[in-house]
Amino acid sequence: MLRLATWNINSVRLRIDQVARFVEQARIDVLLLQEIKCLEDQFPRAAFQAMGLPHLKIGGQKGWHGVAIASRQPFTEAPVLEVCRERHARCVGVMVEGIEIQNFYIPAGGDLPDRALNAKFDHKMDFYERLTAEVARRDRSAPLLLAGDFNIAPGENDVWNHRYMSKVVSHTPIEVETLTRLQATGGFADVVRDAHPDPQKLASWWSYRAQDFRKSNRGLRLDHIWTSPGLTPAVIPHSATIHDMVREWTQPSDHCPITVDLDL
Template sequence: MRLSLVSWNVNSVRLRLPQIEQFLRDADVDILCMQEIKCQEHEFPREAFEALGYSHIHIAGQKGWHGVALVSKIPFETLPAPAFCRRGEARAQGIRIDGVDIWNFYIPAGGDFPDREGNDKFDHKLTFYERLIEDLERRGPDKPLLICGDLNIAPGEFDVWSHRQMLRVVSHTPIEIETFGKLMQAGEFHDPFRVTYPDPQKIFTWWSYRAADFRKSNRGLRLDHILLNPGLMAKVRGDITAKIHDTVREWERPSDHAPIQTIFDI
């Protein structure tokens, strides 16, 4: 089976629907995992995706905020939502395809300053990670798993526009970098993007709306990830294609995140 999977923080599925439709018409996508859909299940534009051939749909929505959704051309089994968000927000969902579990996450951003005691949003973020890491340690690496989504940490020196300056900014602080390292270790994850774009090449998936020309300023972060564990890697045949569709960020009124894609055979 060939899997072409895209992860994309769309920043409102209804507002970005024309762009999402255009992207799906242009790109080769079997499964689209979306974050920050900002709607409830009954408000999700299901018919638009079905018209494009994505008849298998799983939605974890919330009124006005957060939310994740997954649309697929391939039938899947719905899994119970991973219980990593201590606030019970719509930030996680899971499916299973041909023995492979796929988890789609919108992990909290963490607020404005990296202090667990003084900033509950930051504590919420790290608690999500800690629960996820504990689950991975119990699960073990042999059961095939793909994690994708807006994980809201840029973990490496070359995943941010300025390592030195960003060490003081939530998303790339030392405790977040350490936490992401624990995640990678607990799942023994493979990062196909750092194989395709090895260090010291800088790669970003997010650019602030504050810059009138995001390419000129290029003050980006790699907040979006697709990770494969050893159980899944054992099933992969041949190479894994990894691509960041940053040209989508050039479209009119885009999301601040670009779609990221992996393609592989299992």
């Protein structure tokens, strides 16, 4: 069995103790991190070696963005996806146990859902269009896993209030259609939603503005794990888990980790 986790950590150096705590408690084999907020030579490699994840693939960037994959097992190189026109460190991939794993931190898109008036939103849509074109060229039977912070909550039960959020970047109709198109193009299974079917409300992100995120209960499911038709049969049924208790820890990330188990 391989247990994989994705987590927008919002600064890996600031929260390295939380990473170690979670990896130990949840027995993680492959960890995908987003928003590491450091350069490759600043990444806390020794800490990951100590927690049993010595094999590292890091896409670092000064100040913002940045993605990384940490694994118990050795990995080989995966295809490099040229999907970010701004050349941000937003995607990194590896091959583990014959599975291509691609880890994404997709742009948030700013505040205005208008491509002509908001360059950040146009960048987000362009990122998705490039990724969809890449997926369209792939063989669906190949084992492929896409995961990370997609910055779109697709379903009515992935947001705290569908009517209100439909006007807010992260859940607007154009974003939902774009995400749905990507999923359909690759035939991907949304393993978290499959494990916890509608109408159950799900969230993986809560704003820092609320002193008590559970009391305000205004979460969004922005973080995802998708599997291709060639990998979905290996997903252990109902194993996908949102670890929202991590959001209760002292000075947490605004995102919580998500895990899935694969029977390999």
